[in-house]
Amino acid sequence: GNSVTQMEGPVTLSEEAFLTINCTYTATGYPSLFWYVQYPGEGLQLLLKATKADDKGSNKGFEATYRKETTSFHLEKGSVQVSDSAVYFCALSHRSNDYKLSFGAGTTVTVRA
């Protein structure tokens, strides 16, 4: 079946540091891939997505590239801010699973000033 494996946290960084959160997936065919962000006490917000191989999703300085050859969708940001402190979820959807989302476990990121 479909599954997502996400880098375990927590991750603690200083402001302006480089952030990478690894995400790999198992799925048949070509799933759509997503990164969601959850701030404390809130729902999930879509951060970025990619729907086909080699697509790059980007938003708010974050980027992730859909790599079919390595079945990966790693999230990166070149210079983090305190406001980026949140929980980040990698997810996929595919028609083989009725387009339901399969989530990773989430990675807690804390950025210190």
Next chain:
Amino acid sequence: DGGITQSPKYLFRKEGQNVTLSCEQNLNHDAMYWYRQDPGQGLRLIYYSQIVNDFQKGDIAEGYSVSREKKESFPLTVTSAQKNPTAFYLCASSSYTDTQYFGPGTRLTVL
């Protein structure tokens, strides 16, 4: 503004009570979903509905019930059969094959 609303934001339940969580969307989405999130953990699917008057069980449906009488509404009832209902509940909607968008959540606490 288009979006998903959930109410109430906080809900307290006594042992043996049924409670209903509201989820409304004005995005004209066909599909709606309910998830449960426990502290420090990921999301688990409770129920989902791809069309009005139809819904399917997710991974943890026991102790929960839903209805989908209107396209914009998908209420979740947490019944007394749910043994450990304290959690954060998230509703989402999508145009079936497209991106899911989430509401702000309801935090349920059993007293």
